[in-house]
Amino acid sequence: MFRNLVDQFLHQSQIAGHISGRDVVKRVGTAGMMVGVCGIGGFWVQGLIAGLCIILLELCAYPLNKRASRFEKRLELGTAICVFLVNWGAMIPFLSFSVILSQSSSLPLILCGYLWAFGIFIHVSNTFGLLPLYNWSQMTPAFGTIFIMLWNLSRNETFATMPVHWVMTVMLMIVYIVNTFDTMNRQKDTHQALSRAREEANTRLMELERLSRLDSLTGLMNRRAFDEVVQSMMHQHANKQGITVFLIDLDSFKPINDSYSHEAGDAVLRAVAERLGGLVGQNGKVGRLGGDEFAILLSGITSTREARRFAADIMTALQAPIPFEQKKLVIGASIGIARQGSDTSTPNALMSGADQAMFLAKQDPEGRPRIYDKSAFPVRATLEHRQILMRAMEDGEIIPHYQPKVSLRNGTIVGFEALSRWHHPTRGILSPSEFLPMINELGLQGAFMIHTVDHVLHNLSDLIEDGLDPGHVSINIPEMALATLSGRDELFASIDRYPGLRKHLTFEITEDIFIARAGDIIRESIVRFRRAGVRISLDDFGTGFASLQHLKELEFDELKLDIGFIRDLGIDPAAHVLVQGLITIAQGLNVEIVAEGVETGQQRDMLRDMGCCLVQGYYYGAAQPFDETMVRLLAQTPQGKFPRAISRGVSRHAEALPPPAAPTGSDGP
Numbered sequence: 001m002f003r004n005l006v007d008q009f010l011h012q013s014q015i016a017g018h019i020s021g022r023d024v025v026k027r028v029g030t031a032g033m034m035v036g037v038c039g040i041g042g043f044w045v046q047g048l049i050a051g052l053c054i055i056l057l058e059l060c061a062y063p064l065n066k067r068a069s070r071f072e073k074r075l076e077l078g079t080a081i082c083v084f085l086v087n088w089g090a091m092i093p094f095l096s097f098s099v100i101l102s103q104s105s106s107l108p109l110i111l112c113g114y115l116w117a118f119g120i121f122i123h124v125s126n127t128f129g130l131l132p133l134y135n136w137s138q139m140t141p142a143f144g145t146i147f148i149m150l151w152n153l154s155r156n157e158t159f160a161t162m163p164v165h166w167v168m169t170v171m172l173m174i175v176y177i178v179n180t181f182d183t184m185n186r187q188k189d190t191h192q193a194l195s196r197a198r199e200e201a202n203t204r205l206m207e208l209e210r211l212s213r214l215d216s217l218t219g220l221m222n223r224r225a226f227d228e229v230v231q232s233m234m235h236q237h238a239n240k241q242g243i244t245v246f247l248i249d250l251d252s253f254k255p256i257n258d259s260y261s262h263e264a265g266d267a268v269l270r271a272v273a274e275r276l277g278g279l280v281g282q283n284g285k286v287g288r289l290g291g292d293e294f295a296i297l298l299s300g301i302t303s304t305r306e307a308r309r310f311a312a313d314i315m316t317a318l319q320a321p322i323p324f325e326q327k328k329l330v331i332g333a334s335i336g337i338a339r340q341g342s343d344t345s346t347p348n349a350l351m352s353g354a355d356q357a358m359f360l361a362k363q364d365p366e367g368r369p370r371i372y373d374k375s376a377f378p379v380r381a382t383l384e385h386r387q388i389l390m391r392a393m394e395d396g397e398i399i400p401h402y403q404p405k406v407s408l409r410n411g412t413i414v415g416f417e418a419l420s421r422w423h424h425p426t427r428g429i430l431s432p433s434e435f436l437p438m439i440n441e442l443g444l445q446g447a448f449m450i451h452t453v454d455h456v457l458h459n460l461s462d463l464i465e466d467g468l469d470p471g472h473v474s475i476n477i478p479e480m481a482l483a484t485l486s487g488r489d490e491l492f493a494s495i496d497r498y499p500g501l502r503k504h505l506t507f508e509i510t511e512d513i514f515i516a517r518a519g520d521i522i523r524e525s526i527v528r529f530r531r532a533g534v535r536i537s538l539d540d541f542g543t544g545f546a547s548l549q550h551l552k553e554l555e556f557d558e559l560k561l562d563i564g565f566i567r568d569l570g571i572d573p574a575a576h577v578l579v580q581g582l583i584t585i586a587q588g589l590n591v592e593i594v595a596e597g598v599e600t601g602q603q604r605d606m607l608r609d610m611g612c613c614l615v616q617g618y619y620y621g622a623a624q625p626f627d628e629t630m631v632r633l634l635a636q637t638p639q640g641k642f643p644r645a646i647s648r649g650v651s652r653h654a655e656a657l658p659p660p661a662a663p664t665g666s667d668g669p
Helices: 002-022 024-040 043-067 075-101 107-128 132-154 163-212 224-235 253-260 262-280 304-319 345-364 382-396 438-439 443-464 479-483 485-496 499-504 511-513 520-533 545-555 562-568 574-589 601-611 626-635 643-647 651-655
Strands: 244-251 284-290 295-298 322-324 327-329 332-339 396-407 413-424 428-430 472-476 505-509 535-539 558-561 592-595 615-616
Touching: 002 075, 002 107, 002 132, 002 505, 024 043, 024 075, 024 107, 043 075, 043 651, 075 107, 075 132, 107 132, 132 163, 163 499, 224 284, 224 295, 224 327, 224 345, 224 562, 244 262, 244 304, 244 345, 253 262, 262 284, 262 304, 262 322, 262 327, 322 601, 322 626, 327 438, 382 396, 382 438, 382 443, 396 472, 396 626, 413 443, 413 485, 413 615, 413 626, 443 472, 443 485, 443 499, 443 505, 443 626, 472 535, 479 485, 485 499, 485 520, 499 505, 499 511, 505 520, 511 535, 520 535, 558 562, 562 574, 562 592, 574 592
Parallel strands: 413 472, 472 505, 505 535, 535 558, 558 592, 592 615
Antiparallel strands: 244 295, 244 332, 284 295, 322 327, 396 413, 396 615, 413 428
């Protein structure tokens, strides 16, 4: 108890010393003013004595207050006592100005004395209200001064009156003092209540901060918290073995989530979090970075062999079946590993290395974990590559070429598929495989899609104005255009500029987009585009995990047989059976079916015999620029039906257009 009181006294003395040291100039200045007031009232001697006392006490108090205000050092008890005494003693000469003026026969001077005393009341209560020892020790002589002033006034013949009047004044003064003490106590209670409210608010903020750093589903660290831990641990182990990051992306999670419900997916994520947490124990950190991506941070890995061994333990732990409603869900994982080193000396470089390693692990047919090695890994796209791609689109270097869709009934072109090519100024014409991965990596899918759609619509407008019928032109649409409201709105904004061309447009989608968590939004987008008059084509039909289910849930206008089936026609009997079955399904659903990848006359004949009406592939020509596409349409259009095209001089190309011939190569379009 005594020790607690001493600690409070030392703490209050430090604060009082800081405040007193700060207000020296103000106190000395006002004291000088009061010396002048006393002089005007004829009390020069008393005023000067009080002023000199104040100066002497301030000189003594200044070094003590400065020493007390050094909060980095604990105040000694002796110094604290000196601070208390000198600050208490300084009140006496300050209050003496009021006592001196109370001896005057001038009412204004007496009022000055009272105003000075009440000003001291306010100063003390406001300044030291939260320091009880200093507050009460200074308020007590201040109140005593008021009674001394009243005594002086009662003896002054100028203000002679009945004794009862002075009794009333004293009683009111007592009431004032009691009320002041009560107000200060309530002020203390208010401050304590505010302190408790502040502490409660801080506690809640800390809890919110904690929750903002945790994944609500698994209880693991989220990406923000994990990145901070990576930075902290890299700094701690900079001169040691360093740290190792294992980036884990779940395989087969999206089909589970889509087929068995989000509850099943959540159960899988919780199970993975529990297994990873049990695997690292107290030796590492686990985080869920988003979706089905997890990360582990370890500081005890000393070699690549040990890192591979731990990655194998992760694979084993995650491959065990996960029970869910009498089912056993099985998942796999792709693991990328990055160790702290000269090429991964920053948190961003370390996490980027793990991400690149994980990307290659996902492409590995055997699913082996990969360890990042800058010298062996391909160079990732940079902001400079982004600027080059954006400039190429703006300058019209990346434009759509058109590969024809041909009817097997009469050999005429009934439509096209738009396939982008990059007319590079130094490298020639680049196929999509040479720049699409970079577009995806840089997050330019949206800009690239709108760029392509706008070009196609402009080309279609020119063909129709020239009296040519382009048929149905297919455009490959990425997942983000259907899975996000912004992507869908941008696509609608483009086609709304050419409302008359919607009947010529076919949006081509691949089946794997339905596996995304935004599957419901994608289905809604497909319905909206079909209602707007745009045809929908399902590409790579027959290769997905739930093709028939999608045919049942959604209406498609066109199905495209995967090129893998067509390639094996005439070679593998199973391919013939599968293609025949898929064509029969399409006919039963009254949906057009297109066989892509036709490269030989044998494939063409077999498809015709099976009832397939539309084909596409190198046998009928590769994708060509717009001018050559116009020539192809002119070649099959009767003369007199395209006067504008003839006036442009385009028809001369039609005369030289050779008949289609089977190609010798087998590359994709």
